[in-house]
Amino acid sequence: MRFISVKNITKRYGNVFALENINFEVKEGEIFGIVGPNGAGKSTLIKILTMAIKPDEGEVLIYGSDFKNRKKVAKKLGIVFQETTLDVILTVRENLFFHAILFGFSSSISKNLIKNLASFFNFENYLNMKISELSGGTRRKVEIARALLHSPKVLVMDEPTLGLDIESRNQLWSYIKELNKKNGMTIILTSHYLEEISLCDRVLVLDSGKMRFLGSSKEFIKNFYGKV
Amino acid sequence: MEKFKITILQIIIISYREFLKWWRNKFKVITTVIQPFIWTIFFGLGLGKIVNINEIARAINYQGEISYLLFIFPGMISTTVIFISFNFGHSFVEEKERGFLRPLILSPTPDWVIVLGKILSAGFIGALQGLIVNLLGFIYFKEISITFLTFPALLVLGILTATLGIFLGLFFKKAGSYDILLFYVIIPAILLSGAYFPVELTPLWMIRLAQFNPFYYGVETVKKVFVFSLSLEKDFSNLKELIITKGIGIFEGALYTFMFIAFFFVLINVIIKNKSLD
Ligand SMILES: Nc1ncnc2c1ncn2[C@@H]1O[C@H](COP(=O)(O)OP(=O)(O)O)[C@@H](O)[C@H]1O
Numbered sequence: 001m002r003f004i005s006v007k008n009i010t011k012r013y014g015n016v017f018a019l020e021n022i023n024f025e026v027k028e029g030e031i032f033g034i035v036g037p038n039g040a041g042k043s044t045l046i047k048i049l050t051m052a053i054k055p056d057e058g059e060v061l062i063y064g065s066d067f068k069n070r071k072k073v074a075k076k077l078g079i080v081f082q083e084t085t086l087d088v089i090l091t092v093r094e095n096l097f098f099h100a101i102l103f104g105f106s107s108s109i110s111k112n113l114i115k116n117l118a119s120f121f122n123f124e125n126y127l128n129m130k131i132s133e134l135s136g137g138t139r140r141k142v143e144i145a146r147a148l149l150h151s152p153k154v155l156v157m158d159e160p161t162l163g164l165d166i167e168s169r170n171q172l173w174s175y176i177k178e179l180n181k182k183n184g185m186t187i188i189l190t191s192h193y194l195e196e197i198s199l200c201d202r203v204l205v206l207d208s209g210k211m212r213f214l215g216s217s218k219e220f221i222k223n224f225y226g227k228v
Numbered sequence: 229m230e231k232f233k234i235t236i237l238q239i240i241i242i243s244y245r246e247f248l249k250w251w252r253n254k255f256k257v258i259t260t261v262i263q264p265f266i267w268t269i270f271f272g273l274g275l276g277k278i279v280n281i282n283e284i285a286r287a288i289n290y291q292g293e294i295s296y297l298l299f300i301f302p303g304m305i306s307t308t309v310i311f312i313s314f315n316f317g318h319s320f321v322e323e324k325e326r327g328f329l330r331p332l333i334l335s336p337t338p339d340w341v342i343v344l345g346k347i348l349s350a351g352f353i354g355a356l357q358g359l360i361v362n363l364l365g366f367i368y369f370k371e372i373s374i375t376f377l378t379f380p381a382l383l384v385l386g387i388l389t390a391t392l393g394i395f396l397g398l399f400f401k402k403a404g405s406y407d408i409l410l411f412y413v414i415i416p417a418i419l420l421s422g423a424y425f426p427v428e429l430t431p432l433w434m435i436r437l438a439q440f441n442p443f444y445y446g447v448e449t450v451k452k453v454f455v456f457s458l459s460l461e462k463d464f465s466n467l468k469e470l471i472i473t474k475g476i477g478i479f480e481g482a483l484y485t486f487m488f489i490a491f492f493f494v495l496i497n498v499i500i501k502n503k504s505l506d
């Protein structure tokens with residue numbers, strides 16, 4: 001069965017084409033990067049890909065499910081949007097616990113899952129703190145931990161490294177590599193840092209809503225930087 | 229069975245989350261309780277001097293002593309519940325606007341469970357604040373009544389309002405624009421619910437209009453509960469007869485209200501199925 005396919009996606013906001021005729025497939029087990037400058041349409045593509053919004057034209061299929069059947073594949077996706085969707089007035093533990101219940105776990109299993117993730121991401125000491133009291137880097141970690149709570153097959157992240165210092169960025173990338181290598185998790189992420197391209201297996205380069213390149217990151221680097 | 233238990237847990241958790249968010253915002257909790265109390269004093273003691281209470285008593289078929297304050301107090305409490313529960317529609321649009329609904333909508337939890345959880349919490353919080361105002365009124369003006377039926381009646385009204393709020397919220401992109409509804413829909417609907425004057429005293433076309441006003445039934449239920457409580461306080465020995473005579477009216481009001489709730493609840497779920505909430 002086709003894994004993730006994006007077919008002829010077009011999305012307009014007023015007169016602006018946020019996305020125009022986008023086509024690609026993601027392969028199981030790869031790190032797939034969506035790269036482009038600000039306003040390129042990356043976030044719009046992530047929202048459509050995760051079925052948060054409907055495109056004007058075209059369709060997304062995940063394990064054969066379309067927008068109408070998005071609940072069927074919800075468990076397969078872990079999603080981190082660009083803007084935080086954590087409740088800042090609630091604690092880390094509450095945010096994670098509510099999410100686990102939404103994904104159908106019993107309350108005792110949920111507590112275990114939270115314990116494991118907190119130790120994997122090293123934020124056990126912050127579990128009882130409100131999100132509003134955390135640093136940007138820790139918030140990101142919690143947000144990613146939440147997306148991983150239900151052990152998704154695919155992790156989708158919109159600009160996960162945005163606003164992080166070099167150290168946190170490197171740390172995050174090591175997590176990403178580990179999830180990909182050890183658990184065989186497919187990773188889809190966006191970035192506007194060109195240097196992160198080399199960390200992906202394949203990339204889609206977007207500009208002004210249009211596809212500029214689709215292929216392996218090695219190929220991209222050879223074509224665009226090779227001569228340097 | 230396991231699935232059923234999880235669904236119940238999910239409804240509780242979604243409600244509880246809303247409740248926590250409200251509870252941690254102490255400023256909001258306190259101000260929303262105080263406001264209607266001030267209104268009541270001004271309305272009840274101010275307007276009470278100029279309205280013809282005998283005419284009102286006749287219109288609502290009430291035998292016995294009644295003051296305007298006593299007449300509008302259930303209306304005041306209903307207004308509190310309606311304002312507060314309706315405001316959750318504002319939060320709903322805001323969550324939509326800022327993408328906070330996405331983690332809910334993109335979870336495997338069925339949409340109806342999410343909607344139900346939100347509606348229940350919004351109704352519950354509205355009713356709770358209404359109850360607090362009722363208690364304050366009970367302490368301050370000795371004539372105000374309160375019984376075991378008060379909270380359920382307020383809850384039904386709160387749930388009705390929250391359902392309408394979320395239904396209307398579906399059509400707004402900006403939380404700021406949603407607030408316009410307060411002046412164009414909610415306040416007119418409250419005025420035409422019998423909260424401040426009996427609808428029976430208005431022109432025929434207004435009476436007809438009121439029959440399509442969901443708040444009319446919700447507020448009516450609350451008012452009937454107050455009359456029931458009053459009669460109960462006066463004569464406790466007649467409980468059985470009271471339940472038969474007054475109880476039926478309460479049940480009828482609640483039933484009509486539930487029909488509106490069910491109608492809009494189904495409508496919300498039909499709309500959500502095919503719409504992107506962004
Ligand atoms: N909700 C929206 N309303 C109007 N325009 C939008 C909306 N979301 C995105 N856009 C526009 O679509 C284009 C792509 O935006 P976006 O997908 O956020 O880009 P990126 O994530 O690559 O920075 C931009 O021109 C942006 O202004």
Ligand SMILES: [Mg+2]
Binds near residue numbers: 043044082158159
């Ligand atoms: Mg973006």
